[in-house]
Amino acid sequence: MRRAIVVFVENKSHLLLQLGCLYTSLKYIQSNDTDLVVFGTKEALEKVPDDCIKIECELAKDPPEFLHYRFINSISCLAGEQADFLDDYDYILRSDADTFLTPAWNSFYPALYTVGQGGYVNDEKTRSNLKRISSQFHLRHQGLHNLGSTHYGNARLVREVCKLATTITAHILTEEFKNGEGQWPSWYLGVATMYGCEIAVNHFVDQFSIDSKRLDYGSASPESIDDHPHIHCWHTDHMFSKFQFEAGNYDHLSTDNLNLNTIRDYCLFIALKSKQFFHS
Template sequence: MKRAVVIFMEKKRDLLLQFGCLYTSFKHINAKDTDLVVFGTKDVLPLLPDDCVKLECEKASHPPELLHYPRINSIHCFTTEKAKELEKHYDIILRTDVDTFLTPAWNHYYPTTYTVGKGGYATYQIVKDHLKRVAKELGLNHRSLHNLGATHYGKTKSVIDVSTLAVTIGKHLLTKEFKTDKGKWPSWYGGVINMYSNEIAVNHLIKDVSIDRRHLDFESTSSDSVMNHAHLHCWHTDHVFSKFQFTAGKYDKLETKNLNMNKIKDYCLAIALKAKRDLPEIMK
């Protein structure tokens, strides 16, 4: 069985710093059956290590509203011709964001169903009602499965199909639902269109879905063991490990010798600082 971790990249300093952390964690766990696949813009791919699988992909631009919602690029890349190559080479893929880490637990993590992390964008009933309404308007089924995470792990074709439908839904939300009124978080809000689109797509396309709070999108600030969680996600926090504090250089002078590589927040910090040492060209 061959696996891939798939991300989208463009040339932005914060994304390059985050990529360095993900890449260094990928190298650290030495996953024999996994490639790191990067869809990226033409200007960023030459900066990335050559042992990644690099696929050129321009940012979504049609309709023009997509230019104002760059988050859609993380799923738009799966609609391109080059995405079809993934089916030829990989049995299962992890579609994820770049601000993530892999842990040694990845080497033993093989869910048998389509699996997602945990989201938190539909805590109010009004949001759930809107999601079902939009699905109905688009002729899609919604089975009341809410708060799906950004990370999706499953058979390659299934992840591509979900992403492709999610882009179509996202275009509708951008050009119709939130065209003039962006709403307000944490109610119905245009800033999380990717999450809404993926939820509707999964409900319509995937019969058997698991939400794995333990192994996917687990918080990078935890003191739990890395062996209990395959994939870590950096959320909006200033607590260790914080992507914002790292980007600001707040960790640069910290010593690593006393860090516990079995503890999640220490693991992320150690990997991030190693990335800065090993990848100076992209970790500026």
């Protein structure tokens, strides 16, 4: 069994700081079957530890709208020939840098393609637009909405999803929002990659699981790490907050009395530990 955690980073201090936490968490749990694969710009990769698999990847710029919508890079990086080596893995977890793995990762091998829980479909307008675009491209839409940003499954299938999602996102940016960015929480340009991934998964994956407990679980939770293999830093100032960490507001804290079985303390422990040997 071989697994790859796949992320994309630019040469930005907050992204490299986040990657340091993910890297440190993988080291900490001592997974013996998982590689951390980092796609990124040349300048960013120079700051990434050499025991990661580092793949240089230019920022997506075709169509030009991608240059103003950097979220696309976390998906498009898996679509090109530079990512073909990933087909040799059994599983890919495609995620963002602001995440942590817990020891529960070491026994997390779901039978179904699994995604986290999203929150970008909030009205009938958005639902109907997604189904209309699917029909326009002659794609199957199974009616399942609000897929999370993290995808975990068969390596080749994850890549197929990313390829189609990149194409669909390009269409959404250039056609659906050519006259404006829409308005959150309805139809909105800012979540175009989420729309693209939803359409791609509904088309390609016969059965998939939306599992909000095992993927993209919130980093401020007091719950046990035992049931949550993958933690995501959402927009919060509560412990653990990526914003407070990036601002240096945790640097004075001690790790001595932390309960490493709780998510928020575990994340704080890993984050402070990451500063010892990962410098962005």
